[in-house]
Amino acid sequence: MSKLHFTTKHANEATVKHNWYVVDGTNQTVGRMCARIAAVLRGKNKAYYTPHVDCGDFIIVTNCEKVKLSGNKMDEKLYDHYTGYPGGRKEEVAKDLQKRRPEVLIERAVKGMLPKNRLGRQMYKKLFVYQGADHPHGAQQPKELKF
Template identity: 40%
Template sequence: MEKRTVDKTYVIKGKPETKWVLVDARGQNLGRLATQIARYLLGKHKPTFTPGVAMGDYVVVINAQQLDVTDKRLDSKFYYKHSNYPGGLKVVGMREQLNRHPDRVIRAAVWGMLPHNKLGRKLIKRLKIYAGSEHPHEAQKPEPVA
């Protein structure tokens, strides 16, 4: 009779190596951009990926104001928040949100693709989003990605 072997789960030892990555949002689709960012934050692009370990990279997003979104989506997508008081629901349309706070549009899309637990809250802090092309992270030497 043949003996079966089970592959062991790989767990990285020590502190994982992190880099800084620069992503340009100019002309990119929101969903595809958010997927790419979430992949870098989680570390799924690395061969040593381990679920449940914060081993992803820091991501700097520039030109968030020039995100490519269809007109239909701009008019039909809404962001909701509530103050926990009666009648405290606040609704903001995507068009208004992109004009006032373009970083919140990308952050909300990426947050939906990360785990909603301690790990996800740690990873979302590694995301730095800027409306223009200037950012204060030149000292970290972020590598641009395609």
């Protein structure tokens, strides 16, 4: 009786191919869209996904000012940051943040869904969020990513 030996193929930097995708944020729900974007940034949509290797693709999000939040989150969800001074906690409602800096809604949602380590920070750098339909990455010939 012979033994069968199957080996798992692990991806590495030489075998991984990074593609470019464009996502249109018009009328998309932030949480659902960002969950799918985070999965593509991690590379979970590929057959050779390896947890310790950056297998993900580049994502360009356009029309970030046209995304929506479900329920009453636009009026009730708070985003906060700290200035570094005592009592320096600043809060802002999602509606006001979307008017002032709409790309932050998507960036913070995706960053929270990625691993909290060096690899996660490397994956996060492959996310580009822009207001309007134009982006400066035309030379990469990105494909449209439909959900």
